[in-house]
Amino acid sequence: MLVKRFGLAKITRGTMETPLLLETGKDIEFNGNTFKFLNFEIGRDVLYTPEMNEGEIKIADDIYLIPHINSRLRNTTNFVDYTIKLRYKLGFDKLFYAPGAPPHLIPILTYLGYDIFDDSLEHIEDYSLVGRIDDAPPISKFIISQTKIALKKGLLRELVESIADNKAKEILRYLDMNYYSLIENFYPIWNPQINAVTLDSLYRPDVRRWIGRLKDRYKKPSWAKYLLLIPCSAKKPYSISKSHREMREHIKATMHEVILTSPLALVPRELERFYPAQNYDIPVIGHWYEEEKKLIRDTLEWYLSKFEYEEIISFLPESMRFLEDILNDFGAHTIWGKDYEELEKSTKKLDYHIPRNVLERENFKSLARFQFGCCEELLDEAKIKGRYYQLNIWKERKRIFSYNPQKGMLTLTEESAKCLAKNEKYTVYIDDFYPEGDVFAAGILNSTEDIREEDEVAVVYEDELRGWGIAKMSHIDMLQQKKGKAVKIRGKIKTTG
CATH class of the missing domain: 2.30.130.10 (PUA domain)
Incomplete structure (x- = not known):
């Protein structure tokens, strides 16, 4: 029974609870060329058999063993494509078992849609990501526990992004580039939080959905004649932050406030509580990476081209001067830094006030x-x-x-x-x-x-x-x-x- 989703990853309950780690000698046995899984026996090696043309093995009504995982992992794109095709073929409700998967890849394989793992690689190769540590708990148990916690809290994406491994990054980035339209279906429309701590966060399905929905659905309110572009704040929603409350004391007209930020690019004030606008957090050091600059520039240029205003005022920090040419092209009155006196003067002269109701x-x-x-x-x-x-x-x-x-x-x-x-x-x-x-x-x-x-x-x-x-x-x-x-x-x- 499905309990919770996050992308292709899922928590299920029934005859077994997933994500699940099987223990060698207890839940599974490798005996020569025979593999035993619970009450099911396979008369061959499922870990390193070179017969790559062999497909999935049905071991229960809703469980499929995917053989040769380590061999398939050598070619990242083929492995991901194969897994997604298998999902379409067998269904998104089925459980996929990846025998012998490297423990440090359990989080990304869970994100890809695998449900069941084992600790066999630790026994076969004395596997450890940083070398065997005497008396340390098995790495597979530790990683599966962290994966479960992250999945329950809606933080699996953050865990996956945090793994410093080339193969994990390859799988994540290939999924983001080629399977957004599929994975977005399984991303919730609301989640308690987003920690956008890496540049990979720019390509999260829920972040891309935000920008896509802006372009497909958003219309500015009918009263919005004057635009005020402002920076984000660390505290969310923005309107309760100290910086935004201070700023609003100097806004002397009814302005349509639009916040420029990363990774969401652009947030109209009336949408500031809609996920993920009030749920994300980013590390702030006053520096913008090129990918962030491009995202904000492209989205702002689209916005100003689509929506007309009688006047545009920008009240942005010096660190956002990378937008100066676009603002000049659209005739914006630019105020750099915290010149509240100029902000007050520029908005007051508009003499535009709309009733609260x-x-x-x-x-x-x-x-x-x-x-x-x-x-x-x-x-x-x-x-x-x-x-x-x-x-x-x-x-x-x-x-x-x-x-x-x-x-x-x-x-x-x-x-x-x-x-x-x-x-x-x-x-x-x-x-x-x-x-x-x-x-x-x-x-x-x-x-x-x-x-x-x-x-x-x-x-x-x-x-x-x-x-x-x-x-x-x-x-x-x-x-x-x-x-x-x-x-x-x-x-x-x-x-x-």
Whole structure:
């Protein structure tokens, strides 16, 4: 049963819990040319057999042994391609066993989608990454425990990026370059944190999804006539940071604030709580790497080309002068350093002020477009009520959305769930039943392809809304998994019978 995903990696429970490490002599045995796995026996060597044309070996209904792992690892691109093709062939619900895999590669192999490992290499070759240490715990046990912890916390990507090994980096970078569109399906739409500590973080699927969604869905609020470009802050969300609060004391007009940062490139203020904008952390030393500069430059140039403003003001540190030529091309008034007097003077002369209720409504419309790609029209003439941590959005005496500041996301009600179903967005199609509790994979007939884990979704039977809640699987897993919670129901339609 699927418990949790992060990319192709997964936690499962059932006859065995994965990721799993098998112990030689206890769970598996190598006896000459015979290999024993639990109650299954293979009459040949599965570690170093040169017969590379041999494919996967089915050892249980949902478990496949992938032989010759160490031989396949010699050619990184072929190995990754082979593994992905095998996933498409056998299904994303199956468990893959990699016998004899090098222990230090367990994290990246888990990220690639392997589920079961063993400690055989330690026994066969006295393996150790830095040499054998007397009385030290087996390296395989240590690494599998760290992999499990990272996967449970949503930090597997960080663990993988931290491994200083050429083969691990080759696999990660080849996946990022060639399989983003697949792996992104399995990245949750919300995660507690991102530690973007290496340049590989620029190519994380959730980071790339942010930039892609900006380009595909984002529209600036209708009130946004004047643009203010500002730097990020260490504290998230930006608006509660000391630097941004100090800056806002000197902004004397209603400005559309857009934050320039790495690895997200560009964050409109109204989206600053949407994942991963309030969840990421980066090491800050006042230096920008060339890859970061290019990302921010390209995204800013796209943004200024697409969206028109009556005036652009930039209030950026000296370290971001690599943007100066682009800002000049678009006629921006540039303020370098912390010249608050100039910021106050430049914004005050605009004499532009929008009522707070209009700002909030239009900002939520922008969020709805970004989150769902539809249904922003529900917010026309809507009213926002409550305090910030308990905001509800009403229209014609009906609650159409609530707002979850922890996730920076709109949460569905009956009205907005109907809108999603009508637009065939973020919709799960179930068999003919009324959910009394959560919806499990076995009861799902279909789902729209835009669903990621942690998305808000509508639950529908044919054309009838039956409920709404939070996706606990991606759309692929909803269709391929036989067991596991697919939707955590938050609201449901009561039966009349």
